[in-house]
Amino acid sequence: MAKATYDEALRRLLVHEGGYSNHPSDPGGPTKYGITIFDYRKYIDARGSAADVRAMTVDQAKAIYRVRYWDAQRCDELPPGVDYAVFDYGVNSGIGRSGRVLRRLLGLSADGHAVTDAAIAAAAARDPAGLVQAICDERLRFLKALRTWPVFGAGWGRRVADV
Numbered sequence: 001m002a003k004a005t006y007d008e009a010l011r012r013l014l015v016h017e018g019g020y021s022n023h024p025s026d027p028g029g030p031t032k033y034g035i036t037i038f039d040y041r042k043y044i045d046a047r048g049s050a051a052d053v054r055a056m057t058v059d060q061a062k063a064i065y066r067v068r069y070w071d072a073q074r075c076d077e078l079p080p081g082v083d084y085a086v087f088d089y090g091v092n093s094g095i096g097r098s099g100r101v102l103r104r105l106l107g108l109s110a111d112g113h114a115v116t117d118a119a120i121a122a123a124a125a126r127d128p129a130g131l132v133q134a135i136c137d138e139r140l141r142f143l144k145a146l147r148t149w150p151v152f153g154a155g156w157g158r159r160v161a162d163v
Contacts, residue, residue, distance in 0.1 A: 006070055009084045010062060013091060016159045020054045025151045030054070033061035034091055039068060069095060074115045079128040085135045085163050086115065092159065093142065098135075101142075105134045136160050 017034025028036035030050035040048045040056060043064045069090050070076070075083040082102075090098035096113035104110040106122040123131060143149060143156045 005080065005083060006066065006076070009070070009075070009087050010065060012084065012162070013065070013088055014058075016088075016155070016162070017091065022050060023151075025148050027148075032056050033058060035061045035064050039064055043068065065091070073099065074120060077120045078115070078123055079126075079131075081128045081132045082123050082135070085132045088159070088163055089135060089139050092156070093139070097142070101135060101138050105131065105138065132163065136163050 014033060020030070020032040022030045028038070030037045030053040032053050033056065035053070035056065037048060037050065037053050040053050044056070044060060045052060070087055073086050073090050073095055075087045078086060086098050086102055089101070099113040099115045099119075100110045102115060102123070103119050106119055106126065108116070108118055108122060140157070140160050143153065143160070149156070
């Protein structure tokens, strides 16, 4: 996929991953543009504080998204539509979960978490719209089972519907 695909995916993602938050029910803690303090500390400053997360620039967030979520899930190699569904799922629920779900939906071993060569080949052979719908259905099932669904469910539901 072209760089434009990543840029469009990031534009869509940032609609849902807005400004700074530090909600007591969010296990991610201080977060800005969807980047948690944990990712901030891993990719920008190991001693980063909530104030540092609040001051993070959108360009810093974009760099993290590229490496930690888009490239790590090999989204450039996935079919259009599937690339965004996997990217957004990985950002929202972790790349381990998104990779396992993708492989399971493709009939592959769900062991491990990486988007593998076999998953990329199998995804290319599937109807992209049907695969995106299956990913979203599984994602909603997972999210609705979380204890934080009553707090964040309306937003998560809108987000998945936008995929």
